[in-house]
Amino acid sequence: MILRKITLYLFFSVLVTSSGHLQAQNKQKKPNIIFMLSDDHAYQAISAYGTGLNETPNIDRLADEGAIFTRATVTNSICAPSRAVILTGKHSFINGKVDNIQPFDWDQDNFAKLLQQAGYNTAMIGKIHLDGLPQGFDFSMVLPGQGNYYNPDFIVNGEMKRFEGYVTDITTEYALKWLEEERDPEKPFMLIYNQKAPHRNWQPAPEYLTLYDDVTFPMPSNFYDDYSNRGRAAKEQEMQIDGHADWGIDFKLKEDPDGKPTLMLNYLKRFNEQQLKDWDAAYEPKNKAFLEAKLEGKELAEWKYNTYIKDYLRTIKSVDDGVGELLDYLEENGLAENTIVIYSSDQGFYLGEHGWFDKRFMYEESFRTPLLMRFPKEIKPNTEISKLVQNLDFAPTLLDYAGVEVPSEMQGESFRNLANGSSQEWRDAAYYTYYEYPAVHMVKRHYGISTERYKLMHFYYDIDEWEMYDLEKDPQEMNNVYNDPEYKKVRADMHVRLKEVRAQYGDSEEMDEKYIQTFNSYMDSRK
Structure with missing residues (x-):
């Protein structure tokens, strides 16, 4: 009898120990997550979408090795509200952040909080454009408001600090630093890596100031849209490249054609001596040639379009470099197989279509957003998905992958089964709202x-x-x-x-x- 009890005790001890080991292994197998979000990155400016406008080889790796979504959309095409939707999985009129002006309530649930509670080590580095100290993160290093391209301030765990250098490079540097030195290697991690670029006013990094100088980009076929057969909204906006863009902010002139100083001078005050020297060497000869040419009509419109699109694409080159550095880090450290990597933007952007820059409208170029995703364990290379996925769906999708229950108040859906090809069932209609009017650009x-x-x-x-x-x-x-x-x-x-x-x-x-x-x-x- 005593021998039998000892045998049973040993059996259950082994069983419990084995169960504990299995639970520990399962815990370790939770996928890591890197969520990359850029600001105003049009899908047209990612070469994986096939437009031929520019080359983004590192972002394209996610499509080559995973999935590309060709009809991903947003629920509200403006920066802060879009980010609130991404975090909360709730429409703007439910989470309360309907425009760039009113405050965001960080006390409500967001997917980072839920992952943190489930044992994830969490960090947010880069732009968030939501006031208040971010909640749900063990480490946060975020730009105040829009932030600056050169020598930016960051709020590091609530403390404002100035950093010397270029904002895209700094964001990447500290994302890598957190991954390499500061995260807990015993926990799965979730890193939100948010770039300021390519948000207006499109200031390129020093090494890319003259990129595309030898290129003339063809204008979109509907650049000279007269908005006939559409209503007042399309006609009364204030976002035309040839008409509403600013000589200083958008075209980098220190003086406008009438000799008046521009707002570009305010931005240049942040530059150090070497940065200003490099900037002037790149822009002053081009600007002088433009002012002397005294362009008019379509020649002027073409100059404005090319000046805009070149600076926009130059900032994207740095973004793509940063994506490559993070993907290389995962490969070199044996993390790629078990890490979900998502690249997206807070909305799309007009690259001259209808003659416009900016976003806000529900027309396709701003309604659609890029979405590329890699997870080798589940997603086959070169997967293409055309369903109407929205930024509303990011929160429930990431929680699904992490094995965390999705709160009932989240309105999005997990697109995990779309990505792995196990289901094609999905919504048949995507819903959109836009509120910020009257305001800048008058949409x-x-x-x-x-x-x-x-x-x-x-x-x-x-x-x-x-x-x-x-x-x-x-x-x-x-x-x-x-x-x-x-x-x-x-x-x-x-x-x-x-x-x-x-x-x-x-x-x-x-x-x-x-x-x-x-x-x-x-x-x-x-x-």
Whole structure:
């Protein structure tokens, strides 16, 4: 009897010990996560999307070795609200961050908090553009507001510090430093690596100041769009490259064509002596040649477009370099196999389409965002996904991979099974809202839905206009078919679907009115 008890004791001891080892192994097998987010990086400016505009070999590696999403979209195409959606998995009108002006509530759940609670070592380095100390991170080093390209300030765990150098390089350097020296190697890690670039005003790194000087980029076919057959919103915006862009901020002139000093001089005050010397050597000869040429008409428009697009693409070159450094680190340290790497942007951007820069509209170039993803354990190389994934889905997807329960209030869906090819079931319509009007660029408030083929938008507040587009026949969205008799049934179906989607997410005209009242009260309190 005693011998039997000893045998049973030993058996259960071995069983418990083995179970403990298995649990420890399973814990270690939780995937690491690197979430890379750039600011205003148009999908057109990633060579994996096949536009031929520029080369991004390091970002392309994620598509070659994993998945590229060709219809990824955002729920609100403006910086801070998009980032709030990414963190919370909730639409702007639910998480409360509907524009760049009102504060963000860090006390609500976000995916970083939940991963941290589940044992992840978490860090955020770079731009977040949400006021307040980030919650959910063991380490945070974030830019205040928009931040600066040269010699930027960072808020390091709540303390403001100045760093000498170029912001993209600094962000990459400290991301690598955290991975190499500061994270807990006994825990899975989650790093949010956010670049400022290529946000306006597109100041390139010293080594890329003259990149593309020998290139003339062709203008988009609809650069001279006259906005006919569309409503007031497209006509009344203030984001035309040839008309609204600034001589100093956007075109890097110290003096405008009338000899008046520009706002570029304010930015140059941050430069050190060598940085300013390199900058002047690159820009002053080009600017002098432009001022002497006294260009007009289409020649002037072409100069403005090329000046803009070259600086924009130069900043992306540094972003791509940084992505390569992080991917190389994972490879060299045996971490690539068990690390999910995602590259995306807080929204898309206009690179001259419709004559525009900036974003905000639900038209494709700003509604769509780049999304590339690698996870060798589950995602096959060269996977292409055309479903309507949104930035709303990042939080539940990452929690799904980590084995963490997704809170019921999160409105997104995990796209893990899309990425690994085990399912093709997905939403048939993506919902969009935009609120920040009247404001810079004067894009009117609107909401809408997009299916794979059609898009329906309602512009409201100071107007009441509807637009609908057939994306199959009119991918550039030049022809509003809302009142076209041939689309009568499609229009009716889209209205029904829009009503259903708004109800699904908890949006309504009452919510729109609530935002207007909240916005007015907040602005009054700041006077």
